[in-house]
Amino acid sequence: MSAQEPDLLTEQIPGPRLAIVAEALFLANLLVAPGLAFLVLLVLWRRHRDSAPLVVRNHLRQTLVASIYGGAMLLGVSIGIFMLGGLDDPWSWVLGILYFVSFHATLVIFGVVGLNHAILGRSWQYPFIGPDLYE
Amino acid sequence: MKYSSQSVAMPYFIAAIGLFVGQIIFGLAMGLQYVVGDFLFPAIPFNIARMVHTNLLIVWLLFGFMGATYFLVPEEAETELYSPKLALVMFWVFLLAGAATILGYLLVPYATLAEMTGNNILATMGREFLEQPLLTKIGIVIVALAFLFNITMTMLKGRKTVISIVLLMGLWGLAIFFLFSFYNPGNLVKDKFYWWWVVHLWVEGVWELIMAAILAFVLIKVTGVDREVIEKWLYVIITLALVTGLIGTGHHYFWIGTPAYWQWLGSVFSALEPIPFFAMTVFAFNMVNRRRREHPNKAAVLWALGTGVMAFLGAGVWGFLHTLAPVNYYTHGSQITAAHGHMAFYGAYVLVVLTMISYAMPLLRGRAANDERAQVCEMWGFWLMTISMVFITLFLTAAGILQVWLQRVSSTPMPFMAVQEQISLFYWMRLWAGVVFAAGLVTYLASFFVKGESKPLIHA
Numbered sequence: 333m334s335a336q337e338p339d340l341l342t343e344q345i346p347g348p349r350l351a352i353v354a355e356a357l358f359l360a361n362l363l364v365a366p367g368l369a370f371l372v373l374l375v376l377w378r379r380h381r382d383s384a385p386l387v388v389r390n391h392l393r394q395t396l397v398a399s400i401y402g403g404a405m406l407l408g409v410s411i412g413i414f415m416l417g418g419l420d421d422p423w424s425w426v427l428g429i430l431y432f433v434s435f436h437a438t439l440v441i442f443g444v445v446g447l448n449h450a451i452l453g454r455s456w457q458y459p460f461i462g463p464d465l466y467e
Numbered sequence: 468m469k470y471s472s473q474s475v476a477m478p479y480f481i482a483a484i485g486l487f488v489g490q491i492i493f494g495l496a497m498g499l500q501y502v503v504g505d506f507l508f509p510a511i512p513f514n515i516a517r518m519v520h521t522n523l524l525i526v527w528l529l530f531g532f533m534g535a536t537y538f539l540v541p542e543e544a545e546t547e548l549y550s551p552k553l554a555l556v557m558f559w560v561f562l563l564a565g566a567a568t569i570l571g572y573l574l575v576p577y578a579t580l581a582e583m584t585g586n587n588i589l590a591t592m593g594r595e596f597l598e599q600p601l602l603t604k605i606g607i608v609i610v611a612l613a614f615l616f617n618i619t620m621t622m623l624k625g626r627k628t629v630i631s632i633v634l635l636m637g638l639w640g641l642a643i644f645f646l647f648s649f650y651n652p653g654n655l656v657k658d659k660f661y662w663w664w665v666v667h668l669w670v671e672g673v674w675e676l677i678m679a680a681i682l683a684f685v686l687i688k689v690t691g692v693d694r695e696v697i698e699k700w701l702y703v704i705i706t707l708a709l710v711t712g713l714i715g716t717g718h719h720y721f722w723i724g725t726p727a728y729w730q731w732l733g734s735v736f737s738a739l740e741p742i743p744f745f746a747m748t749v750f751a752f753n754m755v756n757r758r759r760r761e762h763p764n765k766a767a768v769l770w771a772l773g774t775g776v777m778a779f780l781g782a783g784v785w786g787f788l789h790t791l792a793p794v795n796y797y798t799h800g801s802q803i804t805a806a807h808g809h810m811a812f813y814g815a816y817v818l819v820v821l822t823m824i825s826y827a828m829p830l831l832r833g834r835a836a837n838d839e840r841a842q843v844c845e846m847w848g849f850w851l852m853t854i855s856m857v858f859i860t861l862f863l864t865a866a867g868i869l870q871v872w873l874q875r876v877s878s879t880p881m882p883f884m885a886v887q888e889q890i891s892l893f894y895w896m897r898l899w900a901g902v903v904f905a906a907g908l909v910t911y912l913a914s915f916f917v918k919g920e921s922k923p924l925i926h927a
């Protein structure tokens with residue numbers, strides 16, 4: 333192990349703080365502060381997108397794009413189900429709630445994996461909705 | 468296996484798996500009774516099948532927890548078990564009492580069973596999950612006290628680690644809160660109030676401590692991550708579990724006659740209850756991603772990761788789905804509750820016991836890990852059971868949403884049984900998912916009998 337490489341077996345949080353914050357904001361946008369957390373993430377991305385180390389830039393970009401695409405798919409399809417089926421049709425609620433809960437939970441699990449990679453100082457690409465990684 | 472007395476875990480694990488099979492058989496029978504109402508009637512009516520299904524779940528999980536403890540504590544305390552003989556005697560007492568109770572449910576009318584077992588002296592029967600006769604409840608207390616004595620004495624003479632202390636706290640809590648099953652006030656509201664002190668404070672309180680400790684133990688073993696790193700996570704998780712879970716009991720106090728402030732307390736604190744499960748998911752992934760080399764027991768790693776994810780989904784996400792009072796006003800006691808119950812129990816407690824069994828069983832059989840083919844078979848079992856449980860949950864959720872709409876939201880609400888007819892399609896789909904689950908369980912069982920080259924045990 334070189335001097336620069338963190339010892340993952342003993343260090344609590346070896347990854348860069350900004351990458352961890354980016355992933356935490358992705359999760360916060362889904363769980364506790366939708367919209368607000370995304371705005372903070374957007375500001376961080378604008379401020380650090382060119383200057384931060386590669387791993388941090390990857391996490392900022394991944395979380396930002398995944399938030400936009402994920403959010404659009406989450407809300408877009410849910411709204412679409414209710415618009416097509418109508419609020420008075422129970423099947424709209426069956427499909428709408430099932431879709432929203434399942435897709436939302438999937439995004440959260442993606443976020444957990446992303447957060448772990450950030451904590452360990454590794455880059456990670458969100459499946460399906462994440463852009464290519466910076467090499 | 469480092470200490471010979473750890474071997475007492477083996478019969479506990481075997482009994483746990485055997486009772487798990489029984490639970491699934493009764494689950495399938497009930498799944499069929501949902502759509503073919505007179506199936507097995509009058510031999511095994513729905514209410515009896517349900518009681519056996521849920522009681523077997525509780526008993527086999529308790530066997531699993533005890534087996535896990537007997538395996539874990541000597542290794543953590545770095546000493547032999549205080550009394551392996553006592554552990555084996557208590558195993559047989561618990562198994563025979565459990566078997567007699569289940570046979571009692573199946574062979575004797577419940578009212579007669581109550582008369583035969585002293586329910587007129589102290590009435591404790593007839594309440595969901597706590598249906599056990601008085602004698603069985605007393606037996607459970609005796610077994611629990613002997614078990615706790617054995618474990619506490621072992622810990623007192625050996626090394627005290629965070630993992631074993633958290634585990635012991637959880638186990639003592641389990642025993643103490645069970646005592647409320649003997650309190651059965653005549654006032655129905657008070658009865659329900661304290662009934663939840665057993666049921667909720669077990670599964671959303673002290674059992675989470677047991678779960679986190681077992682998971683932490685296995686993760687240390689399969690990842691090699693420093694104990695200090697894992698212990699810090701454990702502190703955070705159990706703090707979150709207790710802070711949110713204790714007052715979170717309030718989400719059971721909606722609409723049952725308790726004061727209205729419980730709607731606020733229950734909503735706020737139980738909305739926070741997914742946080743410890745979320746932390747456990749991060750914890751499991753984080754530790755597994757830190758390891759520098761593959762542990763030969765890949766199946767145990769898979770069960771551990773599965774515990775993190777499924778506990779978060781079942782207990783966290785599906786719990787939150789119906790925990791806020793304004794939502795629960797409509798969903799209370801519907802199939803949405805059943806959906807949550809199935810995935811939460813499977814994700815949090817079934818999987819953590821199977822994680823421990825997966826890790827410990829090869830060691831108890833004298834090898835570091837099973838043969839590659841046996842592990843592949845075991846992992847097939849994991850995926851079949853887990854994916855089918857996801858579908859069982861989705862189908863029950865769909866049934867629940869439709870049920871709530873037709874029965875409680877619609878301007879022309881339908882009666883309960885008429886609604887059951889309307890949602891039978893989802894019950895059929897749930898039944899088929901249950902059949903796949905049973906196939907997964909058979910695959911899992913088969914993995915124990917796959918022979919081949921096993922990884923030898925390396926003694927340090």
